[in-house]
Amino acid sequence: MRSERKFPSGGSGQGVGARLPRKEDDRLMRGRGQFVADIRVAGLQDVAFVRSPLAHARIRGIHVPERYRGSVFTAADLSGVSPIRAVSALPGFKISEQPVLASGKVRQVGELVAMCVAPTRAEAEDIAASVTLDLEELPAVYDMLKAREPGSALVHEHWGDNVFLETNYEVDIAAALDAPIKVTREISTARQCMSPLEGRGVVASFDRRLDQLTLHSAAQMPHITRSGLAECLGMEEGRIRVISPDVGGGFGHKGILLPEEVCLSWLTMNCGHPVRWIEDRREHLVASSNCREHHYRITAYADRDGTLRGIDCEATVDSGAYSSYPFSACLEAAQVASILPGPYRMPAYRCRTFSVATNKCPILPYRGVARTGVCFALELMLDLVAAEAGLEPGEVRLRNLVRPEQMPFDNITRKHFDSGDYPEAMRRALAAIDIDAIRARQGQGQTDGRRIGVGVSIYCEQAAHGTSVYAGWGIPMVPGHEQATARLTPDGGLELRVGVHSHGQGMETTLAQVAHEMLGMDVAKVRIILGDTAMTPYSTGTWGSRSMVMAGGAVAAACRELGERARRIGAKLLQHDPASVVLQNGEVRGVNGSVSLQAIAHTWYRRPQDLPADVDPGGLEVTQGYKPARDSGTFSYAAHAAVVAVDPDVGEVEILDYVIVEDGGVLVNPMVVDGQIYGGLAQGVGTALYEEMPFDTSGQPLATTLADYLLPGATEVPAARLDHMETPSPYTQFGVKGIGEGGAIAPPAAIANAVNDALRPLGVEMMQSPITPRRVVEAVLAARAAERNAA
Amino acid sequence: MKPAPFSYERPRDLNAALAMLAANGSAKIIAGGQSLGPMLNLRLVQPELVVDISGLAALKRAESSRDELVLGALVTHADIEDGRTPDVTRGAMRGVAANIAYRAVRNRGTIGGSLSHADPAADWVSALAALGARLTLRSLAGARTLAVEAFVVGALESALHAGEIVEAIHVPARAVSAHWGYAKSCRKTGEFAHAIGAVLVDPAAATARVVIGAIDTAPIVVTDAAELFGGRVGADYKQRFDARIADLLIAKAGINDAVRRHIHVSVLKRAVHEAAA
Structure with a gap:
């Protein structure tokens, strides 16, 4: 194997x-x-932040008790500190300015308002609790679709609307409109929090001999952090040293410059001693690491034999209140437009995207970035095409995947697929999951009232893309x-x-x-x-x-x-x-x-x-x-297949079997790759079934502890069976391809397709992640009611 | 997430603990700390005094007679799971204990603490009500006993008076003819349940106790549950289980959401099927 x-x-x-x-x-x-929280420095003091309790409000006053005046700092104290600006030169992009401590307005729950310093974190939290905020609440922008409508409250008033960026991409969509199969759906993925084992953390100190700020930070891009700090603090980069020690998982959000990093850097240079802030889990959930919230209005066009004629889509991504440094605001939506065609051939395509500002914390790149949502939307649609065409879902994919003899292949959005045999990955996954045996088992029915379903998904993943891809974005970070x-x-x-x-x-x-x-x-x-x-x-x-x-x-x-x-x-x-x-x-x-x-x-x-x-x-x-011989990226890919059992009356979903067939080119260390895939799968299972950060209509995040924000544990992650294919990239040293994110991309689609396969005979369709017991039972009851009404 | 300042006492005997509770109205008892710990750290509770009763040997005893088992409040879930305490329920309690949260929680969490916290989603709140357990509550003024269903009065609300503590749990022996079924639905292993069904059915005696738990408030406890089985409890109770009556009971308890009611009824049905299996 x-x-x-x-x-x-x-x-x-x-x-x-x-x-x-x-x-x-x-x-x-x-x-x-040795992680940031393990670092001990003489004279270290701890910081706790006063954070906004409201999603959207004007700040009328910040009241600090007299006895704490020297220990509390607000925006008014931060002389010489510039707001965080993460810009893009994409035409029409609107710039957000994120003050590192809020001034004038707060635009999300958890936004930093004041910084409190004390010998211990507990004492710093006591001080923070004594600070009172006088806030004039404004209507919260909590729903990205409503936020696009005229008359919505505005996150940034001077923009005139709430749209960071709108993009349009079209190739001859008119040619698809007469297709005999036309399926339209709304599909969405929940807002999530990244939840690495270690949260963010900062220890800042100043070395007078070297005239240098030293920032220990749990960061995955320390050089970018340094550039961002230098811009905000108005310092030469040489006067800043960023050290990122052992880091307990990054997944994207540790690449982002934190307002906390800027605050603590300023503080240590102004108070004369080292300072520390270690993110706690509530801060993480409420104010840090949002990701994934996508909405699709999508139509698939196909011929009767399942051949794709085109995809037409309007995608909206909830970008949150600010663009994070080096860049976050339209990273997801703008990529959706270029990667939605997935690993398939199609002659027509249209995608319009909206990156929408809301009163939530910024959406940050999370393992897979836009791909997890895209794979979910596209692969659910492929199953609907299969149902319309009366074909096995696997067969529809085999008819539309880019074929090995077409490689390298420039797809409809001009992505250059470097190499691979996508149909073979799908065939192997179907064989390994034993699709025929599952179909036979479904025919016999289950004794326990549960329903069995099988689902597949496949994606290809651009990785290590370089200068030519990013130059056009006009963002602070272009890899060379x-x-x-x-x-x-x-x-x-x-x-x-x-x-x-x-x-x-x-x-x-x-x-x-x-x-x-x-x-x-x-x-x-x-x-x-x-x-x-x-x-x-x-x-x-x-x-x-x-x-x-x-x-x-x-x-x-x-x-x-x-x-x-x-x-x-x-x-x-x-x-x-x-x-x-x-x-x-x-x-x-x-x-x-x-x-x-x-x-x-x-x-x-x-x-x-x-x-x-x-x-x-x-x-x-x-x-x-x-640099690789071509810097348009390597394309690893994988086919996933899942078997689930669904209890339609309680809504529980159990994953019975899971297969991944992956091609990451030449693997430097296959065991490390296996680990990457298992880890990504765990996160994908979270996206599919558990993880969701809901907000109420006042913009309050509702899952503020791990009792409410559910992460999959050891018992929820299936013992997946892995198979590796190896098609070397023609452009890279050794023929390696990037594979770090793939494990997290395909599971939500494979699992949702399996659930839908199980429930399709009941007339039930799940088009939203996560697939919770409540959503399943709600859909089952609605389908039963519809059937009764029809009868 | 650090607690607000509080004083801490670790009394040597129960009377000393009761005196501390009587003297300080805002005092909180800590035993295993599995609920109070996070609540302190989140500053959801800010007591002036935390009374740590984990050193009170008298509350760790477990004694059984022919008719009942008496468990001290400090018996841990793991004690029950591992069989370190006697059992008069023919495995029913052991099965419940083994599925409470995670092993780390079960190692420290206590049966008395779980009941005192009165979280409607906690297993003992429903399971012990179905088993017909009673509690001894003690204060400086003396002791009283209450049925579990009378003790839990709402979400995180118990019948404990100020200065009172759960001292012991009295579990009646399960008759040889009595069938036990316990089912819960959790989003994932170890999470709090969002629906619990517990049934103790004795077809020989034609009796049934039925509990529908994890409903946002005190569980629905039906001590004479014949109505859920078409008016009589017999050997064919599984076939006679009436989901519509269960649905009405849940609606009467204020659950207006039909989806949630359906899940609760389905989980109760699982418990009935398990009892009959």
């Missing part, structure tokens, strides 16, 4: 393709990781060449410095495997240094499933150059012509002998008198940059 590619050093069990246990787990699994520094130490070890970060991805292991592949060095002797702007090359960081492609490519490039320099020194030491020696298994070999990298390093650092006269003066420290 599994094919592991053999690279030259693959036989060593450490190179590309090896299922190597993660090096970082020795630390992390013993509880010895990724750099890595490789340095042989005097004792023959290897240090690698990369600007991406690892917060669950296992890069301390996989990047070491890349180095092993290039230099033959034991991975135990390779140290990966990341998460520190002072120690690593600039990088936009870890996002977009880019790190293995980009940082892996950069590490390979740096190691290649380092190896070349070592080879030339080695040739001299062997008294060989450089053309006659090779670097192999960590040593330079010639016909008469060999010399180890360790000996070469020793010579460069300790015995330079033995070096050749024409030695590269750069020595054994190399920084190299990397």
